[in-house]
Amino acid sequence: MSILKRKKAILALEDGKVFYGYGFGATGEIGETTGEVVFNTSMTGYQEILTDPSYAGQIVTMTYPLIGNYGVNKDDNESRKPFVEGFVVRESSSVYSNWRAQGSLQEFLAENGIVGIEGVDTRALTRHIRSIGAMRGIISVEADSEAAVVEKAKNAPSMVGRDLVKDVTVGKPYSWINNEKGTYKVVAYDFGIKANIIRCLSNAGCNISVVPATTSADEVLKMNPDGIFLSNGPGDPAAVTYAIKTIESLLGKKPIFGICLGHQLLSLAMGGETYKLKFGHRGGNQPVKNLLNGRVEITSQNHGFAVDPKSLNIKEHAWQVGQTIPQVGWSGTSKAGKVEVTHINLNDGTVEGLRCLEIPAFSVQYHPEAAPGPHDARYLFDQFIELIREG
Structure with missing residues (x-):
């Protein structure tokens, strides 16, 4: 995604903490998603993570800073489609290079309706979750009011008692x-x-x-x-x-x-x-x-x-x-x-x-x-x- 075309986005947590970045993936008509914000410490395997049904109901943060550099391909899907609610990365690679690649991460997320946010200080976000605990959150692209977005995060479904x-x-x-x-x-x-x-x-x-x-x-x-x-x-x-x-x-x-x-x-x-x-x-x-x-x-x-x-x-x-x-x-x-x-x-x-x-x-x-x-x-x-x- 061109830097000139990037849309400002925020990740708001239910405790009022807000992180800033830019939207990527499905930022068009969708542009907003809620879920439990969690983090994954894997250095590779982002496509397998995205298509793991166990992540249904969750916004996944990758602690490794550069994501998307080897693209995506149909053979590495773990299920019929991505089930994550949203995706948070420090840097989404604008180019990909791998002999197995069939497309970019940006295209994959957009085609499957997954809203992402990049440019986030994922180290600070991870430390916050480790201290406070996993909590409900929302990714919103070009939001008008931070307070309104935080309120939406507070009203998102809880993971406790939820059959997904x-x-x-x-x-x-x-x-x-x-x-x-x-x-x-x-x-x-x-x-x-x-x-x-x-x-x-x-x-x-x-x-x-x-x-x-x-x-x-x-x-x-x-x-x-x-x-x-x-x-x-x-x-x-x-x-x-x-x-x-x-x-x-x-x-x-x-x-x-x-x-x-x-x-x-x-x-x-x-x-x-x-x-x-x-x-x-x-x-x-x-x-x-x-x-x-x-x-x-x-x-x-x-x-x-x-x-x-x-x-x-x-x-x-x-x-x-x-x-x-x-x-x-x-x-x-x-x-x-x-x-x-x-x-x-x-x-x-x-x-x-x-x-x-x-x-x-x-x-x-x-x-x-x-x-x-x-x-x-x-x-x-x-x-x-x-x-x-x-x-």
């Missing part, structure tokens, strides 16, 4: 068949599933039937799958009550593997509780310790809620970041019997993984398909296959 799964889930079932080595039949619940998750399941030897989030337990069991996968997705997990009830009916019937929102929904189905994190975990550099083998995995994450271990009667430790992590005592009880914590976040000690000890089910909070590390967590798909074989 219904806005991103697939409308009807579809299949992904691995004709070469598809051995196991897996039903994947689409709460906002990413394309690379399906590829990883396929590469692990699965033929996948993807079903809408509202598909009943009876419908899935009639398909007689070897395993059930619970995908990632957006919003407050506690608000997706229909999925929680369905998963509760599936516990113990078939091997289950959940990630991200699927991890939270599985925990809720077992009688646990979730809570909202101050500013969430979003980025491709999150350290997680595997308590089963002592290894540290570098993971990709995108979530604003976490599982409360005390709600699953898991013994509370006085462990703090920087101290030696206890190797025992991380087990508790649930509706599904004994459960134990398998992974924890080394930045804040939150639960990153769980497994049931009396039924075939486990889950992780992070994204094993997203290639951080680059493949530190890919073993989880093989672990799912092992559970299917045992089951």
Whole structure:
């Protein structure tokens, strides 16, 4: 976008804080968007972030300063379209250069109706969110009144209690068949599933039937799958009550593997509780310790809620970041019997993984398909296959 043609824009937060910049993307008839303002610490992968359904309802800030330099291409989309409400960057590259590129970031956002703002002091914005917490905000291009824009931010929908799964889930079932080595039949619940998750399941030897989030337990069991996968997705997990009830009916019937929102929904189905994190975990550099083998995995994450271990009667430790992590005592009880914590976040000690000890089910909070590390967590798909074989 030419500097001469740039339109002034503001990003206003519900606490009254205002950041200034220039609009890019869909700045024409739309020119305004609201959502929960969050930040992502990834240095690359902006197209995958934009098309991750887990970002529905959110305005995403990239902490890396230069975004758009390698363009976009159709092969890197993680879903059928971008689901972010808005995009905030320090500098949107006016040129792109990559042999795979099929267009610019500016064109991509404009074509998909996504309002962005560039020229923002993203370091100051990120520090503010880390201090105050993720909050509602609005991007407005050529706004007349800052006070009016701040008021709109205050009136935007809250993420707490909001079911966004219904806005991103697939409308009807579809299949992904691995004709070469598809051995196991897996039903994947689409709460906002990413394309690379399906590829990883396929590469692990699965033929996948993807079903809408509202598909009943009876419908899935009639398909007689070897395993059930619970995908990632957006919003407050506690608000997706229909999925929680369905998963509760599936516990113990078939091997289950959940990630991200699927991890939270599985925990809720077992009688646990979730809570909202101050500013969430979003980025491709999150350290997680595997308590089963002592290894540290570098993971990709995108979530604003976490599982409360005390709600699953898991013994509370006085462990703090920087101290030696206890190797025992991380087990508790649930509706599904004994459960134990398998992974924890080394930045804040939150639960990153769980497994049931009396039924075939486990889950992780992070994204094993997203290639951080680059493949530190890919073993989880093989672990799912092992559970299917045992089951």
